[in-house]
Amino acid sequence: MKAYTYVAPGRFELLDKPKPQLQGPRDAIVRITLGSICTSDLHIKHGSVPRAVPGITVGHEMVGIVEQTGSEVRTVRPGDRVTVNVETFCGDCFFCRHGYVNNCTDPHGGWALGCRIDGGQAEYVRVPYADQGLNRIPDSVSDEQALFVGDILATGFWAARISEIKPDDTVLILGAGPTGLCTLQCVLLHRPARVIVCEPAPERARFVREHHPTVEVVAPQECLSFVRQRCERGGADVVIEVAGAGDSFRLAWECARPNAIVTVVALYDQPQMLPLPEMYGKNLTFKTGGVDGCDCAEILRLIDEGRIDTTPLITHRYALSEIEEAYRLFETREEGVIKVAVHP
Ligand SMILES: [Zn+2]
Numbered sequence: 001m002k003a004y005t006y007v008a009p010g011r012f013e014l015l016d017k018p019k020p021q022l023q024g025p026r027d028a029i030v031r032i033t034l035g036s037i038c039t040s041d042l043h044i045k046h047g048s049v050p051r052a053v054p055g056i057t058v059g060h061e062m063v064g065i066v067e068q069t070g071s072e073v074r075t076v077r078p079g080d081r082v083t084v085n086v087e088t089f090c091g092d093c094f095f096c097r098h099g100y101v102n103n104c105t106d107p108h109g110g111w112a113l114g115c116r117i118d119g120g121q122a123e124y125v126r127v128p129y130a131d132q133g134l135n136r137i138p139d140s141v142s143d144e145q146a147l148f149v150g151d152i153l154a155t156g157f158w159a160a161r162i163s164e165i166k167p168d169d170t171v172l173i174l175g176a177g178p179t180g181l182c183t184l185q186c187v188l189l190h191r192p193a194r195v196i197v198c199e200p201a202p203e204r205a206r207f208v209r210e211h212h213p214t215v216e217v218v219a220p221q222e223c224l225s226f227v228r229q230r231c232e233r234g235g236a237d238v239v240i241e242v243a244g245a246g247d248s249f250r251l252a253w254e255c256a257r258p259n260a261i262v263t264v265v266a267l268y269d270q271p272q273m274l275p276l277p278e279m280y281g282k283n284l285t286f287k288t289g290g291v292d293g294c295d296c297a298e299i300l301r302l303i304d305e306g307r308i309d310t311t312p313l314i315t316h317r318y319a320l321s322e323i324e325e326a327y328r329l330f331e332t333r334e335e336g337v338i339k340v341a342v343h344p
């Protein structure tokens with residue numbers, strides 16, 4: 001089969017590899033019907049994910065059809081259409097039982113697919129702990145509708161869930177990239193009084209205005225004065241930082257009102273400063289991330305009910321044979337690309 005492979009730092013190539021086989025009783029083999037490219041894939045390509053293993057097939061956003069299951073797999077059967085979770089988790093350890101699946105203590109747990117073991121920019125993938133990692137897609141939900149459930153939509157859903165959003169809150173979201181846009185949809189499910197999105201790129205700001213006319217959009221340079229002047233409590237009640245830019249962490253806590261919740265989903269290249277003397281008396285609560293991708297069944301139900309729709313994020317479509325070009329476009333952000341869909 002064809003598999004897009006991390007050959008060496010800076011180099012991915014579409015190679016011929018053998019089809020994956022079951023390795024344990026809790027594994028499943030999934031025939032991939034649609035995949036995508038994530039910013040984390042670019043981080044692997046550029047060598048900033050040291051635990052990524054050269055030679056692995058990359059890709060951790062995909063949906064497909066179960067082809068084969070191990071003897072202990074109970075929740076899915078061959079022929080089922082499924083989403084694949086970015087995280088591998090055992091379901092049995094202390095953290096899994098509490099829903100903190102990102103912290104699963106299993107040696108194979110965490111972000112393994114497309115990083116430490118073969119992932120999904122390929123025709124087939126082996127999914128360990130298939131009962132945990134796979135969720136059946138309702139018949140009325142398309143592959144494109146379900147494509148982001150296992151990663152960026154799980155992240156947005158989790159970020160909104162842990163942010164304790166209340167009905168009269170103003171929620172500020174920093175960043176309207178793919179994960180920011182998923183977070184926005186999940187924040188809107190909580191029906192806060194007001195939602196503000198801060199985004200520097202004009203085409204992404206336009207995307208938010210077009211798809212979410214009730215949401216206010218500001219540029220980073222005006223964000224702080226905007227919330228100080230226009231929010232009655234002097235800042236946002238909840239800030240969700242999804243941008244991960246050089247100064248967005250500082251902007252996040254500065255835009256928060258006293259006693260606000262600041263949820264940090266962003267993954268930074270550099271350490272961030274927590275200048276406690278400056279924030280003394282502001283009494284903020286910080287929540288930091290690593291998504292716990294354990295709500296996929298609920299997310300699929302919300303998609304089925306028409307309450308979440310991330311298909312507008314798919315701006316470009318490619319065949320697996322054209323994946324090189326898909327990466328180039330995604331990385332250069334040309335043509336207003338938000339997400340690409342890759343058909344094996
Ligand atoms: Zn990802």
Ligand SMILES: [Zn+2]
Pocket residue numbers: 089090091092093094095096097103104105106109
């Ligand atoms: Zn576990």
